[in-house]
Amino acid sequence: MNREQWAIGFDKLPRWLCPHCQNGLLHPMKDYPHVEETEYSKEEQKLQESEPDWTMERFVALLKCDVAHCGEVVAVGGNRVAEFFEDWNAHRQWWESVLVPMLVRPAPHIIPVSKNLSDACAMQLRKAFELYWLDKAACANRLRIFVERLMDHFQVPTQKLDKKGKPYDLNLSQRITEFDKMKPGHKDALDALRHVGNYGSHEGQGDVDALLDCFELLEDALAELIDEKKAMLAAKAQKLIQNKGKNTW
Ligand SMILES: [Zn+2]
Incomplete structure (x- = not known):
């Protein structure tokens, strides 16, 4: 970026x-x-x-x-x-x-919109790009909604059972904690996005630098979670090792 x-x-x-x-x-x-x-x-x-x-x-x-x-x-x-x-x-x-x-x-697009993103996620991201110019706080709020849709994309549960076996709703913070058990390593980035979203909705204005930091964190997290960049590079490296340096794809 x-x-x-x-x-x-x-x-x-x-x-x-x-x-x-x-x-x-x-x-x-x-x-x-x-x-x-x-x-x-x-x-x-x-x-x-x-x-x-x-x-x-x-x-x-x-x-x-x-x-x-x-x-x-x-x-x-x-x-x-x-x-x-x-x-x-x-x-x-x-x-x-x-x-x-x-x-x-x-x-x-402030960051790339991967083709592998769900429609619901891509829509929130595109809306955040538009709102960036008009209303930074509204943009921050969209990023928070994006994280919620991302949790849906990975089928992170929305409810859990309490000690008495009664279901209760999970808030975004709790869903991010659940997600961290499924795909560890992105909790801080997602929490940062959640916080900037809160700030945007409560203070009425988002801080531009904080917002751009969030886009940057998101770009990095999505490259891993959605496009599995590291895994793909590791697979390519493995293939090259197996073929002794020849690319036979
Ligand atoms: Zn064009």
Whole structure:
């Protein structure tokens, strides 16, 4: 995951990977970006005490996938804001215009969506990518729901029996503990996702870095759990050893 592609604002929009074909890169189409300043902003700029960050501008842009037979078109929209920069060593201060996307649709994938994921899981992940731009807290909450669907995918029980033999519901934390008995080694990553989901729903805003950490943890966990990356590499290594270095697949 390249974190620079998932910043809050950009001087120019990144060359995201196409969300449709996962092969091409998204390039700006003509009139990029189309920016308009509000009339009340123009009025405020006339005031003597006005600062560049009082400016209120909106932008829209269309990006197109460079794979000819795909040609996916992604719509982006949001605010253009003035950001203050300073370089202490060079004794320099300056303002720059930054594009802050609030909507990117269809949303580029922050981490790969494996074909081996269940539809329910893939849907939550895609929704998290969309919400990332609009509402970080809602995105965090989606990741928590994703973990619940992942537990369903691995058929982790939703109930257990108490000492009297009466069934009771397991919460997500308890299901993750159960899952750890089935497939050990991912409890911390899944718990981290559960916590960031709680934070998102209680505090009303998610912390961007924490959220990106979660995507990173998830990418790693899914590569193991869903795509069995390590097991596949180990099998390839075994095959090479057996064939004395010749690849006979
Ligand atoms: Zn494409």
